Amino acid sequence: MVNPLFGPELRMMLEEDNLPGQKAFCESIHPTTVAETLDEADFTVDEVWKVLSQTGSREQAAIFEYFPAAWQLKLVEGGGRPQMAKLIEQMSHDDRVDLLRRLSPRVADGLLRLVDEADRRDIATLFRYAANTVGSIMTTDYAWLPVSLTAGQALDRLRQQAPDRETIYYIYILNETTRRLEGVVSLRDLILCDRHVQVSELLESDIFALKVTDDQERAAEELARYDFLALPVTDEEGRLVGIVTHDDVIDVITQEATEDLQRQAAVGPISEAYFDASFVKVWKSRAGWLSALFILQMFTLTAIERFDDVIKQVIVLTLFMPLCMSVGGNAGSQAATLIIRALALEQVALGDWLRVFRRELAVGSALALTIGLLGFARTFLFTHSEILGGVPLGQLTLVIGISVAAICLCGTLVGSMIPLMLRRIGFDPAIASSPMIATISDVTGIMIYFSIARIFLL
Amino acid sequence: MVNPLFGPELRMMLEEDNLPGQKAFCESIHPTTVAETLDEADFTVDEVWKVLSQTGSREQAAIFEYFPAAWQLKLVEGGGRPQMAKLIEQMSHDDRVDLLRRLSPRVADGLLRLVDEADRRDIATLFRYAANTVGSIMTTDYAWLPVSLTAGQALDRLRQQAPDRETIYYIYILNETTRRLEGVVSLRDLILCDRHVQVSELLESDIFALKVTDDQERAAEELARYDFLALPVTDEEGRLVGIVTHDDVIDVITQEATEDLQRQAAVGPISEAYFDASFVKVWKSRAGWLSALFILQMFTLTAIERFDDVIKQVIVLTLFMPLCMSVGGNAGSQAATLIIRALALEQVALGDWLRVFRRELAVGSALALTIGLLGFARTFLFTHSEILGGVPLGQLTLVIGISVAAICLCGTLVGSMIPLMLRRIGFDPAIASSPMIATISDVTGIMIYFSIARIFLL
Numbered sequence: 001m002v003n004p005l006f007g008p009e010l011r012m013m014l015e016e017d018n019l020p021g022q023k024a025f026c027e028s029i030h031p032t033t034v035a036e037t038l039d040e041a042d043f044t045v046d047e048v049w050k051v052l053s054q055t056g057s058r059e060q061a062a063i064f065e066y067f068p069a070a071w072q073l074k075l076v077e078g079g080g081r082p083q084m085a086k087l088i089e090q091m092s093h094d095d096r097v098d099l100l101r102r103l104s105p106r107v108a109d110g111l112l113r114l115v116d117e118a119d120r121r122d123i124a125t126l127f128r129y130a131a132n133t134v135g136s137i138m139t140t141d142y143a144w145l146p147v148s149l150t151a152g153q154a155l156d157r158l159r160q161q162a163p164d165r166e167t168i169y170y171i172y173i174l175n176e177t178t179r180r181l182e183g184v185v186s187l188r189d190l191i192l193c194d195r196h197v198q199v200s201e202l203l204e205s206d207i208f209a210l211k212v213t214d215d216q217e218r219a220a221e222e223l224a225r226y227d228f229l230a231l232p233v234t235d236e237e238g239r240l241v242g243i244v245t246h247d248d249v250i251d252v253i254t255q256e257a258t259e260d261l262q263r264q265a266a267v268g269p270i271s272e273a274y275f276d277a278s279f280v281k282v283w284k285s286r287a288g289w290l291s292a293l294f295i296l297q298m299f300t301l302t303a304i305e306r307f308d309d310v311i312k313q314v315i316v317l318t319l320f321m322p323l324c325m326s327v328g329g330n331a332g333s334q335a336a337t338l339i340i341r342a343l344a345l346e347q348v349a350l351g352d353w354l355r356v357f358r359r360e361l362a363v364g365s366a367l368a369l370t371i372g373l374l375g376f377a378r379t380f381l382f383t384h385s386e387i388l389g390g391v392p393l394g395q396l397t398l399v400i401g402i403s404v405a406a407i408c409l410c411g412t413l414v415g416s417m418i419p420l421m422l423r424r425i426g427f428d429p430a431i432a433s434s435p436m437i438a439t440i441s442d443v444t445g446i447m448i449y450f451s452i453a454r455i456f457l458l
Numbered sequence: 459m460v461n462p463l464f465g466p467e468l469r470m471m472l473e474e475d476n477l478p479g480q481k482a483f484c485e486s487i488h489p490t491t492v493a494e495t496l497d498e499a500d501f502t503v504d505e506v507w508k509v510l511s512q513t514g515s516r517e518q519a520a521i522f523e524y525f526p527a528a529w530q531l532k533l534v535e536g537g538g539r540p541q542m543a544k545l546i547e548q549m550s551h552d553d554r555v556d557l558l559r560r561l562s563p564r565v566a567d568g569l570l571r572l573v574d575e576a577d578r579r580d581i582a583t584l585f586r587y588a589a590n591t592v593g594s595i596m597t598t599d600y601a602w603l604p605v606s607l608t609a610g611q612a613l614d615r616l617r618q619q620a621p622d623r624e625t626i627y628y629i630y631i632l633n634e635t636t637r638r639l640e641g642v643v644s645l646r647d648l649i650l651c652d653r654h655v656q657v658s659e660l661l662e663s664d665i666f667a668l669k670v671t672d673d674q675e676r677a678a679e680e681l682a683r684y685d686f687l688a689l690p691v692t693d694e695e696g697r698l699v700g701i702v703t704h705d706d707v708i709d710v711i712t713q714e715a716t717e718d719l720q721r722q723a724a725v726g727p728i729s730e731a732y733f734d735a736s737f738v739k740v741w742k743s744r745a746g747w748l749s750a751l752f753i754l755q756m757f758t759l760t761a762i763e764r765f766d767d768v769i770k771q772v773i774v775l776t777l778f779m780p781l782c783m784s785v786g787g788n789a790g791s792q793a794a795t796l797i798i799r800a801l802a803l804e805q806v807a808l809g810d811w812l813r814v815f816r817r818e819l820a821v822g823s824a825l826a827l828t829i830g831l832l833g834f835a836r837t838f839l840f841t842h843s844e845i846l847g848g849v850p851l852g853q854l855t856l857v858i859g860i861s862v863a864a865i866c867l868c869g870t871l872v873g874s875m876i877p878l879m880l881r882r883i884g885f886d887p888a889i890a891s892s893p894m895i896a897t898i899s900d901v902t903g904i905m906i907y908f909s910i911a912r913i914f915l916l
Contacts, residue, residue: 290789321757323756330897345716433894
């Protein structure tokens with residue numbers, strides 16, 4: 001999406017050693033665009049550093065934050081340590097902790113020794129929080145003020161803080177000695193009122209705060225619920241320790257969507273980009289589920305063994321086995337996915353199970369009728385007489401039509417009820433992946449198919 | 459998540475006809491919380507209107523916007539038209555268009571006739587844009603100023619606009635006669651500088667703007683890319699027509715994630731909440747795919763027919779058929795999902811297909827080895843001798859182990875390449891749903907299984 005001329009232009013500036021041009025490039029366009037140009041146009045690590053070093057460490061940090069994770073690591077390795085330490089001091093507090101987490105402890109320690117005391121302490125604090133918690137995505141560069149000011153004084157104080165703060169549009173009001181969160185004032189209210197109004201009059205004190213140990217998904221839910229720009233984060237004593245901003249939440253939502261999709265396909269979560277994830281990690285996260293499903297699928301053997309007599313007498317039935325079985329898995333995947341998503345978005349609660357059951361019974365019956373008619377038509381119209389092996393076509397048609405319909409309905413009900421059952425016993429309903437539902441449906445499908453065949457054909 | 463005491467408390471206020479209490483309830487807590495309390499605690503439409511009417515139409519509108527869509531429709535039907543028209547005048551410009559789209563044309567027209575002229579024109583403009591475009595999610599209540607002001611004058615003008623604007627944190631600078639977008643100034647920069655600085659000096663003129671006809675997904679991508687609070691939207695002549703804000707984008711991302719999950723399970727998109735979607739719509743969006751997959755699955759019949767000789771001679775093979783086939787679908791779903799997501803997040807491009815192929819060949823081989831060994835062990839250790847029907851256990855074990863491994867590898871490669879092929883020929887790769895991959899894998903699985911059996915057992 002980047003202007004395709006930026007790359008060649010910058011390449012020429014490098015060849016001509018046009019330093020003012022490189023500086024202007026870094027400073028006059030949006031840092032995202034600078035990072036994307038440097039990323040896409042095949043520059044070497046040395047060339048990137050050469051361009052970056054034409055500007056100040058604040059701009060360097062802004063550009064650096066938009067590089068993909070793999071590039072950031074290459075740049076850390078290829079950059080001078082003192083230069084890198086300066087850049088880290090200027091990075092936003094949450095992004096730099098993400099970066100340091102990805103570095104080897106040796107490299108991270110080496111760099112941290114060159115970072116100034118206050119920033120080092122701040123990094124150590126954020127480092128403590130476990131992955132996927134609110135603490136791990138929050139930033140500590142929020143704007144705050146004591147309550148005892150007028151609007152005018154507040155604006156003056158804010159002007160001093162502003163350059164370093166991630167957002168100044170919400171200003172958190174803290175008790176000056178305990179640092180307890182007392183409320184929030186928006187910059188909007190602050191500039192709309194008269195300079196002499198007391199901040200305490202503007203204060204919104206009944207505010208929602210996240211706990212530092214909350215799951216990051218909670219942050220995404222609550223921010224979306226209130227349409228806020230940022231949410232405050234407090235510790236057990238109610239002291240403000242950070243804020244989570246709207247851009248962090250967008251990242252969390254995208255990451256969670258990836259995880260949901262992976263879970264639905266029975267892949268253990270892989271949070272890295274496709275080419276960045278290690279071979280062993282990818283193997284593990286796929287082999288685990290694949291093996292589990294394979295073992296579960298072994299029940300089909302037991303199921304089929306029970307119908308040994310039917311199969312031996314009516315061999316043509318094996319021909320239709322995959323066709324009949326697959327319907328259950330497909331219908332089940334559809335139902336399971338709809339219910340899992342509805343549970344996640346809180347459109348459906350556990351208590352609604354009977355309503356869900358009734359609805360899926362109705363929809364499943366309509367689907368069964370549709371697919372049953374298709375099965376009926378296919379068998380009656382296109383079955384070669386030589387493969388029938390003496391079985392009357394009418395009866396076979398009946399068996400296939402009824403089986404397919406029954407398996408479709410059964411798959412729909414199984415697919416819709418399993419996520420609710422999983423939630424009921426305390427599991428994440430999303431582990432009812434499409435392959436898992438298909439596997440369970442295969443076993444029930446075999447039982448239904450051969451039972452119906454036994455009735456009509458033996 | 460709402461305080462569970464709010465519901466009973468409000469119920470008591472209604473019973474005691476405590477009007478000041480109801481007014482305070484509406485005005486002192488966040489509108490989300492008010493709406494959720496009224497929604498969750500089983501109040502009737504009349505009771506909700508009774509509570510809402512204690513406060514002004516601006517607060518009513520703020521609360522109303524947080525009701526779920528189904529409730530909003532009930533409230534429109536149950537409310538007085540003049541009251542509802544006042545409320546609509548106060549609603550945010552994008553939300554009220556959403557509401558009016560959902561009403562029957564008759565009801566919408568009736569209401570619009572009571573809405574004041576300027577608002578009616580604004581609604582008509584937004585109504586024009588097709589669903590899923592930027593135009594359909596943008597709002598027209600942005601803050602704007604001409605370029606010829608000082609920072610101080612700008613702040614003064616802004617104070618007059620502010621109460622009606624969705625956000626005043628970005629102020630768009632327009633040419634006063636053409637309304638062309640000339641740039642943006644942030645409120646942050648405006649309050650940080652001296653009052654006498656010219657707005658033109660603060661202006662960021664090299665800005666990204668969405669087109670009103672762009673896909674809403676584009677808005678989500680670009681906003682996430684730049685970490686902005688809002689993006690401007692222009693028409694073909696470069697005139698500012700609206701803005702898309704961070705909260706709209708979060709809704710879009712959630713909606714797109716739902717669609718992705720549905721597509722992965724072969725469900726035509728259902729954007730309504732689970733219980734809100736109509737029976738016919740749900741049936742259609744499920745029956746279509748289910749029928750297509752059923753017809754695709756019919757190829758398994760043709761595949762099996764070709765191995766009639768093998769099946770008739772070695773009946774025990776049918777026993778293992780579902781076990782062998784399912785592996786391909788499961789391995790394929792995993793690979794397809796990873797590639798589809800990587801394509802969507804632009805981690806993988808079409809040109810990377812050979813790198814993807816190599817990687818999936820490596821991972822697929824490791825998975826094949828894992829599952830092959832499991833299949834080998836299961837067959838060798840747990841096969842009852844009476845079902846063998848004369849087939850030597852050693853050879854059967856070999857057939858199952860090798861087949862399972864080969865099908866696993868083949869499924870992985872098929873699953874990873876199909877999304878890339880779909881993208882290549884201009885289709886959305888996400889239509890390669892788990893059930894579709896499973897169906898294709900079933901056909902190839904049967905061919906592989908019986909071919910290997912023919913080699914070893916005939």
